[in-house]
Amino acid sequence: MISYEYPLNERIRTLLRLEDLFDKVAHFSDRDAPQDHHVALQTIFETLEVAGRADLKVDLVQELERQRQILMSFRNNPEISEDALAGALYEIEHASTGLLSMAGKIGQYLRENEWLMSIRSRAAIPGGVCQFDLPSYHYWLNRDPDLRRGDLDKWMSPMTPIRAGLEIVLRLLRASGRPEAQLARCGAYQLTMAGRSALMLRVRVPHGDAVVPEISANKYALNIRFMLPETVARPRQVERDVNFELTFCSL
Template sequence: MNNIIFEHPLNEKMRTWLRVEFLLNQLNRHCQFDQNNALIFFHALSELLEIIERNDVKGDLIKELESQKQKLILWLTFDGVDYDLLNNLIYQFDYFLAQFNLITRLGQPLKDDRFITAIRQRLTIPGGCCSFDLPLFHLWLKIPQERRNIQVENWLQHLSILDKSLTCYMQLIRQMGEFKPFICSNNFFQETNGDVNLIRIRVSLDKNVYPQVSGHMSRYSIRFLPLDTCDNVNSDSIEFELACC
């Protein structure tokens, strides 16, 4: 059966992590580009830098890594756990924390880069990256691919520690939630939980519905809406799976 997983954050920090993760994935997926799709990369880069500038991404992520590390250390005291896996994760978190401590301001070299800044300024204008707006960018897209790839790789290196640490952190968070089957009756499902950061909803693609989630960390509700407004959702019972992370 083909399923789709929807993820919904239940607090502001998780909302930020999901957005940063999404933009990092966009950068990695579109880091080798030509003049036809270059703006996908620079749009993602600009939006990521905007999030970093508006939020204390470095400080907040350091706190999250420290918190998860302490939980992992506590798990070492339990019998039957995978000690090698836990020690490996603790080692990784220590490495990430040490690397963050070497950085004064996350992404600062990218913010100071005059080439990137020129493009970011024009991205706010509809159609503002035409060749007459950014002749420097137009010329740069004509240089050999190998030279551009090296420069892009150098840019991404400044975000490497953010990418690696957030990937590890989000993988751990997602693994904390086990999918369990539920039925949404009368197209309404409500759950009361403790400290939940993220819910993951798995539903069959055949149902052609998506979830509408409202609530917060301790209580939330789910309704399912059809992709096409002309379709009717079977409000009697919609089977789905839910993981609370």
């Protein structure tokens, strides 16, 4: 199954974007080629941009505390494993401690690095980081891969508490819903929300079904159109019934 996630507020949208960026940094940092480490560094700049939201850290700390209080209410419940509960509480408390220990604006240490900021400004120009534009960056890209990887880890590690916090929040969010089988007749599905509250929708379709969902939702209605995944022509809605799974996720 292919899963498509649709955030219903700006906070969840930011967390999903950061999750994607953190995963990409980790993926390209683990490789050895200079081109991979160039992509990793560009992705670090994107992460810095998205994580720069002033209230991100506060939002994560507040949500983790809310989840901690919920889990605390399950103590002494015979149907709940005490070991699993203790492990979840420890994970949340550890993440909260890391977030609270972050001083100042997120990523400020990167903004104060003139060399990195010179690369960032040149990277915004198409082809702007050629060797004749930034010879010192060209030298860095030709260093030993382990040395470059060490630098990338050093630049990302202060933001580790952000990643740890959002991973917990998104994991709890994804686990909160129950998938339900649905049918989009002639490629279209509509649902009146009727008081349903959700922070994120998940739509899952079989791998072998060549359709892409276009989702629009507000507090009143949900609309999903399944489109043909055209890469040349303009996308068109499918004209057949589509089976899919729909999950409403909320914290």
